[in-house]
Amino acid sequence: MSGAPQLLAGRTIVVTGAARGVGHAIALACARAGARLVLADILADRLAETAAAMAAQGHQLRAVPLDLGDPAAIEAFADDVGAHEGTIHGLVNNAAIATGIGGPEFDAIEIDTWDRVMRVNVRGTWLVTRAMVPLMQAGSDGGRIVNLASDTALWGAPRLLAYTASKGAVISMTRSLARELGPRGIGIACIAPGIMRCEATEYVPAERHALYERGRAVPGPQVPDDITGTVVFLLTPGALAVTGQTIPVDAGFVFT
Template identity: 60%
Template sequence: MLQGRTILVTGAARGLGAQIAHTLARHGARLILADIAEEAGRRTAGTLGADFLRVDLGDPRSVAALGREVGQIADGRLHGLVNNGAIATGIGGIAFDEIEIESWDAVMRVNVRGTWLMTRAAAPLLKASGSGRVVNIASDTALWGAPRLMSYVASKGAVIAMTRSLARELGPDRIGVTAVAPGILTTESTGYVPEARHRLYAEGRAVPGPQGPEEITEAIAFLLTEGALTLTGQTLPLNNGFVFN
């Protein structure tokens, strides 16, 4: 499905990002993985025969440098970008008027500005491929308005809005831009989420029970194919029916 396509995945060291990488590799993609967690990222890349590059999505210079390095590795052409890198603070426990400004700014810097900067850095390489695809990892919290999670919800809502705008700006170059909005997944990255929040999702899904990252990565793989262009601008809530879009 992805043979001959070079794809960059951010936030790929562990959790959902690592699972995405494994699925894309199984479908034949040539992978470039990026993360701020260098040791874990190199381990993941090593198991897949992928390239690894360190990036700090909160630092514009680091993102620009990553873009240049990717261009060198990929010979100036990139077929896919998965904007998975993100941070979350205070899940399930901080009211909107308790959020510290520094925490709010950190979430926006990585999740919103980082997604924009990463797409900007990759855009020339995606254009050169003639069939570039961008998949932004949003969250269904932005679709149902999850409480006590304002900074994260706002950041993922911005990612959804950016997806729509980028789809229109990049469409003339035949670059498709989509977003996926999963709920809480059972990974090592979500162990800190309060049990009540996990239970809310498990009991509220149309298909009840927990949801692992491997359940959504096949859909992400499809969105990176040449045939997915007709879905550009759309947000897919991959959450087993917790939210209908």
Template identity: 60%
Template structure:
């Protein structure tokens, strides 16, 4: 298959639905063989089957970012099928993590968010690095909530700020391997994981963007394709906000 990602094998976590599913399809349409991973095993299998039936080259593996042993086992299995050229760290605990202010926030929920969104991203990247070919690319999915300080969402905002900081450190450490690491910061996107977000928060975004209106997964996928392609071959350690101009970096 031709395309910007022809002959590349790319892992996408959190790929069963929402942004991750759109990433998987978009990368496959650009010629990549996509390795889809998610904790939602049933939804993952359904999405992988649907994309395969449409002509996409797909592999799928269940993964739990809260379990270090599961991360290692999944990437060992991925490695048995060959090297990879890219990784999209999209999986995160994002549903049901807001609504309380910093004075009320549940410390146990804080720990769960950090375990998945921060430690899980680090451990996934660590497991992937031995499989990455020289010239490989990693895209970490952060959030623009960390750029403007969304209220009543403390742990999620903090976790995505940490992802941005880790991206810069990873880029310096992995540069000697010629592996690039960048982050994207999508705005509030209309997907299953954001259905719980109050209508007023959606309206805040949709009315406050330079490009007014709702944001959808396809508004984000093109930037991920570019960061994984050879067109961005000298770009690393950068943060790309993708939010229609709600906040500028």
């Protein structure tokens, strides 16, 4: 965007789950803030389309398909980024599985569903972080990591146990990693959005959307662009003092 502050100029940022929805909005905001991007997503064809559209707008980026459920794929992704970019300055752990919003109660969740959500949302976030940190340490700026959690983990959303538990784990990992990574000069923070109106949430029951839209301090729908400014700030060099924190970015549905 012409005239946008170049808060991320000269910085290379990795964004997972960047093919559509929230991840795409974050990637666009980072690009407009001057970042060079590495976009990753399991949706390879959609990722290629997104990358081509962004490149046509003049943004600098590469797109690399990535399955967070596959540890070998994550290792190969890290090798690829190391070979092409060398050093990165930021990581946005956005990719996740959100299944069953407003769906089955806790005792009706399939074990395979539970395991898949945990494999991608929790283990995948950990493995990507583990793989990217050495590339951050290679530079003079230790780097910044932003994890995407959910405010469902803050208010205890019903009929969504696997996802809520996984996002609670992401919040806990953020706190623990802040203490481990802080001495290395790496900051890590977490944002907790509410349900957003976007392609990825079209399946969410209307009553769940209505619950949020009535209950926010600023009533109405939330869209991906509502959270991108916070993400961009957390990726800047000046955000180190926010490390370990979880910030609800949900128009006041929950307060902490």
